[in-house]
Amino acid sequence: MLDVKNLMIFYENALAVNNLNLDVKKGEIVGVFGSNSAGKTTLMNTVAGLTLHMKFREHRKGGQRITIVGQQNFEGEDISNRSPNDRVKKGIVLCRERHPVFRDLSVEENLQLGGFLIKEQVKVQESIDLVYNIFPPLTKLKSRRAGLCSGGEQEMIAIGMALVARPKLLLLDEPLLGLSPVMQAIVVQALKDIRSLEVTVLLTEQYARPIMPHIDRGFIIENGTLIMSGTKEELMDNPEVMSAYFGM
Ligand SMILES: Nc1ncnc2c1ncn2[C@@H]1O[C@H](COP(=O)(O)OP(=O)(O)OP(=O)(O)O)[C@@H](O)[C@H]1O
Ligand SMILES: [Mg+2]
Structure with a gap:
C-alpha cells in the first residue's frame, strides 16, 4: 500500500532521514x-x-532549505509531489504527536473538523458515532472544551479526528x-477496533513494549x-533490540 523508497531528508545540512526504505501492506499495523x-x-x-509543504513555505520565506530525496508511493502511485490535502483525499491521514486539538472548541466540534474534506454531513456524523464507539469515554465529554480534557482524552480526540x-x-x-497505563490500554484496544475497520496503520513509538503485541511488523x-x-516475532527474538527498545 505504502512504499517509501530511498528516502533522505535534510534540514539545511543536517540529515534527518538517511536512505530509508519502508513498506506497509494493506491491513497491516506497522511500527x-x-x-x-x-x-x-x-x-x-x-x-x-507536511515536509514538502514546509519546504515550499520555507522557500518562499527565503529561509531554511529542506531537501527531500527518494520516492513515496501509495497504492502504486508516486505521491512524492502531492500536497497534504491531496494525500488526505487519497486516504492518508496523520494524527500528529502530542495530541494536538483545537483547545477552545468542544470535543464534538473537534471531531467534526476531522471531516472537513467530506461533503456529506451524514457520513461525518456516522464516523463521529463510530469514534464514540471506539472511545467510549468521549461520549460523556461531547460538549466539553477540548483544552480542558486530560492528555489521554485529547489523544482520543486527536485519533478520533483522524x-x-x-x-x-x-x-x-x-x-x-505521556499516557498512563490505563489510557495506553484504551488506545491499544482502539488499534484493534481500527484494524477491524480495515484501516491500515503506520505508527511510531519510542518504547516498543506496550505496542509490540499488536503490530505485525516493525x-x-x-x-x-x-x-x-522484521516481523514482530523476529524483533522480539533479538536480544539487542529487546534491551534497547523494549526495556527487557
Ligand atoms: N523543522 C526542522 N528543522 C530543522 N531540523 C529539524 C526539524 N524537524 C526535525 N529536525 C531535526 O531532525 C532530526 C529528527 O527529528 P524528528 O522530530 O523527526 O525525530 P523524532 O524521532 O520524531 O524525535 P522525538 O521522539 O523527540 O519526537 C532531529 O535531529 C531534529 O532536530
Ligand atoms: Mg517525534
Missing part, C-alpha cells in the same frame, strides 16, 4: 521505533506531505506518548538510519 531525534516525526510528516477523515492509511505519531531507526526491520 517504527526509535529514540528522540531518530527521525520518526520527519518520516510521518513526509508521508503526510478517523473521521476516513483514512485508508492512518499515521499515528507516538500515540502513547522498523527500528537510529539517527535517521534503518538498523533493523
Whole structure:
C-alpha cells in the first residue's frame, strides 16, 4: 500500500532521514521505533506531505532549505509531489504527536473538523458515532472544551479526528506518548477496533513494549538510519533490540 523508497531528508545540512526504505501492506499495523531525534516525526510528516509543504513555505520565506530525496508511493502511485490535502483525499491521514486539538472548541466540534474534506454531513456524523464507539469515554465529554480534557482524552480526540477523515492509511505519531497505563490500554484496544475497520496503520513509538503485541511488523531507526526491520516475532527474538527498545 505504502512504499517509501530511498528516502533522505535534510534540514539545511543536517540529515534527518538517511536512505530509508519502508513498506506497509494493506491491513497491516506497522511500527517504527526509535529514540528522540531518530527521525520518526520527519518520516510521518513526509508521508503526510507536511515536509514538502514546509519546504515550499520555507522557500518562499527565503529561509531554511529542506531537501527531500527518494520516492513515496501509495497504492502504486508516486505521491512524492502531492500536497497534504491531496494525500488526505487519497486516504492518508496523520494524527500528529502530542495530541494536538483545537483547545477552545468542544470535543464534538473537534471531531467534526476531522471531516472537513467530506461533503456529506451524514457520513461525518456516522464516523463521529463510530469514534464514540471506539472511545467510549468521549461520549460523556461531547460538549466539553477540548483544552480542558486530560492528555489521554485529547489523544482520543486527536485519533478520533483522524478517523473521521476516513483514512485508508492512518499515521499515528507516538500515540502513547505521556499516557498512563490505563489510557495506553484504551488506545491499544482502539488499534484493534481500527484494524477491524480495515484501516491500515503506520505508527511510531519510542518504547516498543506496550505496542509490540499488536503490530505485525516493525522498523527500528537510529539517527535517521534503518538498523533493523522484521516481523514482530523476529524483533522480539533479538536480544539487542529487546534491551534497547523494549526495556527487557
Ligand atoms: N523543522 C526542522 N528543522 C530543522 N531540523 C529539524 C526539524 N524537524 C526535525 N529536525 C531535526 O531532525 C532530526 C529528527 O527529528 P524528528 O522530530 O523527526 O525525530 P523524532 O524521532 O520524531 O524525535 P522525538 O521522539 O523527540 O519526537 C532531529 O535531529 C531534529 O532536530
Ligand atoms: Mg517525534
